[in-house]
Amino acid sequence: MILVTGATGTVGRPLLDLLLDGGAEVRAVTRDPASANLPAAVHTIEGDPARPDTIAHALDGVTALFLNPRAVGQGADPGPVTAAATRLLGLARERRVRRVVALSALNVDHDPADQPSRLRGEYNKEVEAAAAASGLEWTALRSGYFATNTIGTWAAQIAAGDTVRGPYAHASWAPLHERDLAAVAARALLTGDLAGRRPVLTGPRALTQPRMVELIGAAIGRPLRFEEAPPEAAREGMVRSGMPAALADGFLRLQERSYLQHDLVSGEVEKILGRPGIPFDQWAAEHATDFRTDAP
Numbered sequence: 001m002i003l004v005t006g007a008t009g010t011v012g013r014p015l016l017d018l019l020l021d022g023g024a025e026v027r028a029v030t031r032d033p034a035s036a037n038l039p040a041a042v043h044t045i046e047g048d049p050a051r052p053d054t055i056a057h058a059l060d061g062v063t064a065l066f067l068n069p070r071a072v073g074q075g076a077d078p079g080p081v082t083a084a085a086t087r088l089l090g091l092a093r094e095r096r097v098r099r100v101v102a103l104s105a106l107n108v109d110h111d112p113a114d115q116p117s118r119l120r121g122e123y124n125k126e127v128e129a130a131a132a133a134s135g136l137e138w139t140a141l142r143s144g145y146f147a148t149n150t151i152g153t154w155a156a157q158i159a160a161g162d163t164v165r166g167p168y169a170h171a172s173w174a175p176l177h178e179r180d181l182a183a184v185a186a187r188a189l190l191t192g193d194l195a196g197r198r199p200v201l202t203g204p205r206a207l208t209q210p211r212m213v214e215l216i217g218a219a220i221g222r223p224l225r226f227e228e229a230p231p232e233a234a235r236e237g238m239v240r241s242g243m244p245a246a247l248a249d250g251f252l253r254l255q256e257r258s259y260l261q262h263d264l265v266s267g268e269v270e271k272i273l274g275r276p277g278i279p280f281d282q283w284a285a286e287h288a289t290d291f292r293t294d295a296p
């Protein structure tokens with residue numbers, strides 16, 4: 001039995017399918033079962049990983065746990081940022097859970113100012129450390145830029161026209177398909193192959209922002225182009241749309257530096273799965289509707 005936190009999310013949802021395909025029994029945690037829309041074959045568990053005692057009962061009989069730092073967060077009570085993760089891992093150990101796989105990020109060892117997600121309460125580094133100190137067999141998946149980020153960043157502009165404006169055209173990422181990340185997570189959960197490891201996971205190719213926009217255009221049948229905009233204008237737009245200024249600054253800094261590892265392609269997905277990572281043009285074709293939904 002595998003227990004998945006963050007089960008309704010970007011990584012969790014494809015992970016459920018892959019675990020079921022692998023023959024596992026799966027418990028999926030969500031705060032809102034009514035809207036979760038999960039596969040009938042999974043056992044849906046209502047609870048909040050940020051309040052670990054709400055899901056303690058669901059740890060009985062579990063062999064492996066998937067820990068998503070966004071879902072676990074800081075915990076409901078004031079205290080150390082890893083309070084919820086540490087409590088959840090303690091409960092898991094008490095119930096003889098053998099293995100934990102923590103979602104993490106490839107920039108966890110960088111300057112905290114280059115990790116804007118921390119401002120949203122995603123303590124990837126600390127959750128990873130809590131997993132490693134848990135006494136359970138552990139793996140931390142140090143993921144790079146998710147391909148799905150492009151939906152939040154560009155879909156509204158693409159719905160409104162053929163030009164996408166943004167800062168730092170030179171910034172390049174190796175966008176990672178969520179199914180590749182989920183497939184590595186499934187491997188780690190189902191086997192001991194990745195025990196004690198922190199693989200850095202990226203997509204198979206580094207692409208500049210103009211190239212990514214062009215590939216999304218090809219997927220939706222429209223000739224899109226990227227136009228570089230000054231960072232100040234981008235900052236203004238993000239703040240106007242409700243993002244806290246510090247978070248906007250963090251994202252711009254991250255983009256300017258492209259995770260400080262320009263053009264990083266780790267090759268780990270291919271090594272672990274024994275097949276190439278899914279290229280961004282295929283991701284874009286599968287997600288074409290995400291860029292068409294608001295079309296006028």
Ligand SMILES: NC(=O)c1ccc[n+]([C@@H]2O[C@H](COP(=O)([O-])OP(=O)(O)OC[C@H]3O[C@@H](n4cnc5c(N)ncnc54)[C@H](OP(=O)(O)O)[C@@H]3O)[C@@H](O)[C@H]2O)c1
Nearest residue numbers: 006008009010011030031069070071105117122143145146
């Ligand atoms: N985006 C990237 O490029 C990137 C790269 C590396 C690492 N990461 C890390 O990956 C993690 C995010 O993974 P993801 O994209 O799969 O997550 P997600 O889809 O945003 O969220 C997963 C689930 O967690 C629950 N959740 C979301 N926000 C929550 C909140 N504020 N409080 C409590 N529960 C919440 C929701 O489940 P229910 O509503 O069903 O309860 C949601 O479906 C973060 O730790 C992030 O830093 C992201």
